[in-house]
Amino acid sequence: MNSFFDTIFTSDFVFSTIRVTTPILFAALGALISNKAGSPNIGLEGIMLMSALGGVVFSAYTGSAFIGLLGAVLVGLISASILAYFTLKLKTDVILGGIAINFFADGGTIFLLYYLTGDKGTSSSLPSKVLPNIDLPIIQNIPVLGDIISGHNILTYVAIILIIGVWYLLNKTATGLRIKSVGENEDAAKSVGVNIMKVRYLAMALSGVFAGLGGAFLSMGYVSWFSRGMSAGRGWIALAAEAMGRGTVLGTTLSSILFGAADALSNTLQLLGIPSELISIIPYLATVIGLLIYAINNTKKRKLKE
Amino acid sequence: MNVEKRFEIVRTFVAVTISLLIGFAIILFASDEPLSTLYYFIISPSTKMRYLGNVVELAIPLIFSGLATSILFQTGLFNLGSEGVFYFSGLLASIIGIKFSLSFIFHPILAILIGSLFGMIVMLLIGFFKAKWNASELVISLMFNSIFFGIGAYILNFYFRDPNVSGVYSFKMNESVFLNKIIPGTRIHTGLIIALLTVFLVYLFLYRTRWGYEIRMTGLNKRFGKYTGMNTTKVILIASILAGAIAGMGGAVEIIGMYDRFKWSALPGLGFDGALIAMLAKNKPKNVIFAALFLAYIRIGADLMARMTDIPSEMVYILQAIIILFISGKKFLEGYKEKSLLKEVKNNE
Amino acid sequence: MDNYILELKNIMKLYNNGVVANKKVNFELKEGEIHAIVGENGAGKSTLMKILFGMEQPTSGEIFFKGKKTNIEGSDKAIEMGIGMVHQHFMLVPSFTIAQNMILGMEPKKGISIDYNKATDMIKDLIKVYNLKVDPNMKTEDLSVGMKQKVEILKALLRGAKILILDEPTAVLTPQETDELFVQLKKLKENGHTIIFISHKLREVKSICDRVTVIKKGLTMGTYNVSDMTEQEISNIMIGRDVVLKYDKRKNEKGEALLKVENLSYKGIEGNYILKDINFTLNRGNILGIAGIEGNGQRELISIITGNKKNYEGNVFLGEKSIQKLSIGEIKNYGMSYIPEDRMTDGVAKEAFIMENLIGNRYKSSELNNGLLFDMNKINKLSEELVSSYDVVCKDIEQKVESLSGGNIQKIVVARECSIDPEVLIAEQPTRGVDVGAAHFIHEEIIKLRDDKTAVLLVSADLNEAMELSDSLIVMFEGKIVAYFEDVKETDEEELGLYMLGIKRQSEEEIRRAIDEC
């Protein structure tokens, strides 16, 4: 048991929590923005997957990791735009549309991968590039803190900046105000001349871009190739994190970290020899418990208020 | 028939046609023999009894999960827990099948009851958390899916795994638990009758009883429900229990209807399909049957296409995606609808 | 040829559920006038205004703005043209502050962020000019209906509207507030604003409007100079028959006490008393009116009586039973009907059929059920009857309530609540947004209930209504009862106004009569 706590309270553990959290956080922030605009993006899982492939393909064919990243973001943007077109213009139910995007990604990525590489499993034969890890000057030399904060993939830092960016966008800017108004009372927004289509489109597009970054992180940061189904449910986890965060930036961030930490914990727990099936449920159990504690407290507070 | 109903039919028809055309365009690009490919996709499922059987076999679990999910959606609950319930209830049914040996009719009934009971308990919990503490049913249900899968996989691996087969499969179930095949030349089983009966009962319950009324009104406007004096907590619990019972029944029926051992090594996806079905059916029980058959048909068609032609199986997903997008587009052909409405109005004057 | 700022020609609007809301509407607006639009519920007034404001597109017809043919594709276009609109149903984002709601779509910016200081200044200036008191930093969801209305008006003004469309603005205002509004409107007119004013209260039309256009069933019946017409004449054109504006209320004997409120107090979140020491008795066969400016505790009082709030001090008895332990359902079972103030969120399930909304308070009754199942024939028959007797303008009983006009939605609620012969009827603003004819009908229904020995508690911001209908009257001010009149005839509007504003106040003994005299 000693060795167990030794592994938890190490900088390695915190470091890996941050790494595990990164892709979830990207998608969760995306989910937050589109939810705020009243059009939940259930397609994040699929968009991440497509972007992961997009990043690999663009970087492999241009030889540039940066262009690969742009490619991933572009793929995210385009997929979200297609979803937006159907849901906003043709009034396809947004949930159904999201499900469709996920289906499309499942088949489409493998189809394209096969077309490009003759392999349905991984893109490892493509010379794709990776995005660099960054050592933060000064901070890297601080004991413990430096080990935890410095040396992450560049996209991890992008994610951290985006937390602040999204908070700023939603709470300080006119666009944010409009996004929230459209989500909460679209007639009200319409009545003051806010173009709800445009706002919703923007929110959807942003969520696609964010999922695109998450996808790029998976295939160009975490590992250096694309493999089938590699988003592995992170898009769904992100939706859960957003819902658990009750539509706030801080809450969404914390919930994402909770998921990340629980997942990192489950990796560590494997060392204890507990059956792996049972270990696999830890992140989910932790979420349920966390959510319930939060909800119960919240209910108590509300009761007091009434 | 009124304009709106007629329009719905025309729109669905055109949407299917257009998505098929797009599918055709992709097939044209990907296949050397687009015509026969299209034939296999669209026509062949209806050419053999066996294939039609496959469609119906696949539709049976979809009806259950679609029905369960539409009840939840109608109550205003975005609960995707049918997936985990399907898996675990299926496992429980197989355990009943392995551990017991009862006379012919009681054995399947016991298996289905146990499956339903489990579904009821799980959904009741999710509903309770929602009603009592307003805990997000979406999050909890997604988490429960993974949790029950983990627990199920553990139970299967440690207690019921047959070491003499290659996969992580359970021991063989006793034959007495299997549902009878009812149409020769197919694997269609009595689960179909149970499914149709359930649809009918749920329809009656939702649209013809006071409890169903409470469920629907609460789903549409919780404050109205409260104002009317409904106990919204109770309503949520009733709907959850009902949906859980149906999802659990679906998992059990699928396992004892289609399998000889428990073989799911991952969540089967049938529960998630329930959300798709419910949406396509606009949460109406009767429509669930058609939505399930429709989805089953295009899936079997796509399987046949992948089996018989050079089209890779991934095409199945791509075509499904396109069809869903178009069919659910409400504004699709709106212009046409307005014109026909206008005509009708003019005619009435 | 007159100088019309806005002309609508042969407007026709077909909604995609097949309802033709405007058949053929012609309408001309002169610069600088206050132009009333009147018509029954569902006549198509709001629809026409939404077309003007770019929120709906006409199916056919033409719009001329300053003589030039124009398409108003969206509200942004309308706003740009200098058209502002205050909608019949609030167009506010509940979680936003007043300030955020007001600047939405025209946010002042500093760099890339919203300049809230500037916004607050802008709003304060406006408030000063128009003397409409609001606190820009309050959350909108906490506002009273009247307050929300003010915010709506300010919203339009902030956008520099030259043409101001007001869709039933006074329906939710107190007489004082209405007067204030009229002062503002006249001032706006002097400053060169043009105003379109929709109201069901012809008295108001008479008092501030220059011209009036009457719409009936989607057709324009004509435009008249208000000075040439009497209220009765306008209403004749509108409804096609004479409406008796007086009630023939016979004297009624009070029965036993059905609702008793004893020493009721209620604390708000900040610990201040929103209700303090309320005492009154409601008797069978009596209509007890509650007058008062909105926000003086009426809402909380009704919440408690109807079982929606529990943590109060004191007692409320329904018959012999304290309601403390009763659920809303049990209170309803006792025979309480309730016409809620907020019909859209509490009164109906918008997306459900008319029929389904009509059975909300009797779906459990054995009359509508055959054992386990609903008796659909009876439900349909009941719904048809109610729709026709309450004159609800609709296609059929399987139309969704959300596609009805405001007044017709109100009729649905009233029909449902009044048709079960309740023991106690709590009526909050029962005729808000209802046309003259329908209002008259609803009033008669309420009086009929009283005659059939129902106890009625009537909350109305419309003093006229409160005086016409009530037998006895309570006036509330700052959470307390400040006056009680055994017989409304003891008082008049003038005097009530003084009580409502807290200027005058009866002695404790006089007020105690509210509970003792039964």
Next chain:
Amino acid sequence: SGDDTSGEDSKDELKVALLIPGTLGDKSFFDSANAGLELVKKELGAKTKVIEMGTDSTKWEPTFVDVSEGDWDIIISGNDTTELMNEIAKEYPDKRYINFDTFIEETPDNVYSMFYSTNEVSYLAGALASLVTTSEMELANSENTIGFLGGADTPGINDFLVGYIEGAQYVDPEIKVLVSYAGNFTDPAKGKELGIVQYNSGVDISFNVAGGTGLGLMDAANEEDAYAIGVDSDQAMLFKDSDPEKAERIVSSAVKRIDIAIFNAVEKHIAGELEYGTHNEMGVAEEAVELAKNEYYEELPQEIKDRIKEIEEKIKSGEITVGTAFGISTEKIEELRESVRP
């Protein structure tokens, strides 16, 4: 491309169908079997078709029936479909079936079934890992702990584990083995995390048997400066061109030549020599499984290579027999894992 209803055009051509109970891209059985089919097509000029039946096992039976009713000469499948295939084979006695991988010995008369002693090659992998961790190699540490990363806790995967542990213990009876299972085969990020945890816990060489997930181990090895062993195919080759540094970390791979086995079987069928009705175990001796001896392997210290060579010989001669996970209960496996846990 194949249309099973039009049979006249090619009477003499051999027609071979491969039914995959899952999807391609697993980087394991299925991809390897498909590679075998490609060989058959290219070298033997047969008409071939691969059908991915997906993971929904209710769809396998209809596919088998369809294909069996078609004009295919040989139908290849295996692994999870073994039971079904045996039943179907009995119903279509005129058809020929090849089971590319099963440990079930019962084999109908028209089925030729094969079994790979993956436990033997992982015995070698275990021995190699053990030799590396106790060596003076650059990235080897002083702890005698090795790792195993499985995709899921299943008999197929555990068969590797059993051999791996036995092989490691043969070299060093005191060896410790950290065992992790990812729970799926398509999440390389998870594989990487599990790998990092292992490498941070004293492991300096780890063996992945986890498909796409397992590839994440290679990244972990690269990042944490440690060694990895690949599986199924020579996984160093996956990265040799795109990422040579990563490839260098992969000291060898436990390769299972399903492709060659399928090719050989079909070739024998053509020659009329294939012994239908038999179950054939193929191990190190048959060269159906082997450690990949690529340029990276060649760079290993000579003593290690000599020891491996010696153990190989002992397996071939039968001096060493390796245990298996098939037919073994979960508790027994659990006990084995416990016995080597650090």
